[in-house]
Amino acid sequence: MPYGCAVTKTSDARRLRPAGLATRTAIEDAARALFAERGFDGASVRAIAAEAGVDPALVIRHFGSKEALFLRTVDTSLGIGTVLDGPLETVGRRLVAYFLDPRRPVIRQRYVALAQAAHHDQVREEMIRHTAETYVAPLAPRLPGPHPELRVALAVAQLGGLLNLLFLQRDPIVTAAEPEVVIATYGDAIQRLLTPVPTDEDA
Amino acid sequence: MPYGCAVTKTSDARRLRPAGLATRTAIEDAARALFAERGFDGASVRAIAAEAGVDPALVIRHFGSKEALFLRTVDTSLGIGTVLDGPLETVGRRLVAYFLDPRRPVIRQRYVALAQAAHHDQVREEMIRHTAETYVAPLAPRLPGPHPELRVALAVAQLGGLLNLLFLQRDPIVTAAEPEVVIATYGDAIQRLLTPVPTDEDA
DNA sequence: CCGCCGAGTCAACATCGTTGACCCATGGGT
């Protein structure tokens, strides 16, 4: 059988849903799995196609490019979800604790994949958009003091720095440290960016 | 002239120095220029070789790999130099001010190239080594309080987060902000990680 | 019954980092 729609001819999924959706989701599932497992660069289009049992060209045909497939597949939010909803005074520690939680190994995978893909323009723009939507928009209006948007952006930068050192660089000092100390120290540093404590200098 | 050592046969540089050193430095110069201009991924071995007027295979033959060439070529220190030498109480602001200085566009280029190359193992290890040597070693012994090494590592993480948002992500909020505000806000946040000010909680 | 269209496949392209075979000039040993 050199051509044509191979084996899944009588598949029920093909009959019920609009044609091609089954393979589309198969590609998406394979992409999600391989991007998480091997990162953006490590997961080749050909490997994703093979995992989905599909021709590599079809992947591009459906999604336009590897970058677009990545954007449609990987959740850039890192599942922050409801962490920001609690009291403003402890959000710094809560954020660090969330990312340090060993029960969430997926976060590490997603961040590595995201960082590898970050120098593609569309991914970069999506990250900026995501930062604005997920962090700045809900947090900035609640902040006291001047330059609230800037301070949220800087807090996000600081958070990203920790993830960078922890997940990409895998710095031995931070990795070996007790999580509670990191949460307290770094969380408070972020916290002071959001709700600064008055010092003598401010008088 | 299909083979042999082409045109530079009578070049004095070839005669004076050990053979091959002239082309070696030519490759290094081309690599420095192209890595800075186009980043690690953007600068291909072939382009570097062409810029140096040399066969691509020779580049690998001399340096082993593109990664090794990068490590021997690009200064990973970002020229921190004497910034850490001044008084400990203002080192946070000084660090931020150093990286924000528009008179140092090279820093941006080097950081982008470094970040792109960071997921190669040797480069990653070099960055860890460099952090330990340039930041932790000179700074940690001067810090008061507990966990000095960890706190320096976290300060480096925080600094990296700013560079990330600024140079890679090119976040519009931070980019548009007045440098003095960023220096003061973020610099003080780093400062509090290094020389924390006592709060009520610590009583 | 015809033609169209979307799903799918195949082969190919350009580019990448890297490798092996080869060449040539030089220099030291005999």
Added chain:
DNA sequence: ACCCATGGGTCAACGATGTTGACTCGGCGG
């Protein structure tokens, strides 16, 4: 004087990458 080992250098090729164009089916509306 010869020889050959050595090392700088070139060339062609390998395998892998993302992506594209030509092609072929099956099913559907006219």
